[in-house]
Amino acid sequence: GEDVEQSLFLSVREGDSSVINCTYTDSSSTYLYWYKQEPGAGLQLLTYIFSNMDMKQDQRLTVLLNKKDKHLSLRIADTQTGDSAIYFCAEPDTGRRALTFGSGTRLQVQP
């Protein structure tokens, strides 16, 4: 099956940019996703990118996709304390036809 990898922890200061990285395995993935999980809550879809795109921007969020290296990143500009959460990247598992999630990156924003 697919294996999605992320670093476990990132700490930034409020106002700085955050970059969360992810590597995935299935080059045929049509969409790749970023989800956010706040404490005690379920996962919330933040954004997605279609595989024929290199970049997608949505307000403070920028997603970069490098298909050659199977690398996905999420940049959060002007990071706020409310951005503190766990961020998951996900790709469709073509075998099981369901999303496979990375281990999650815990983002800590220091005031």
Next chain:
Amino acid sequence: DAGVIQSPRHEVTEMGQEVTLRCKPISGHNSLFWYRQTMMRGLELLIYFNNNVPIDDSGMPEDRFSAKMPNASFSTLKIQPSEPRDSAVYFCASSLGRRNLHYGYTFGSGTRLTVV
């Protein structure tokens, strides 16, 4: 829409007891997923349904776990008998299916299960 609704939010049970987790997907979504989240293993897909039919249950840990979807608006995940290693947060998610992949999945708030 109220989103994906899971109940109960928290469940504490003794080892050996039967546990039933419930999920109401978003109306109109035709795919439903059960995931389990633990510190050690992260998010694991247990089973998913498409149009109320189980499609892939290869993630179900063992025979103690079973899931049903009797209609489009309700699903259950049952553990019988429960064991301490089943302690986790169980999430239900629904989606519009493969023709609408860009919408992703909508997750419920989860059920935190503690088996003592």
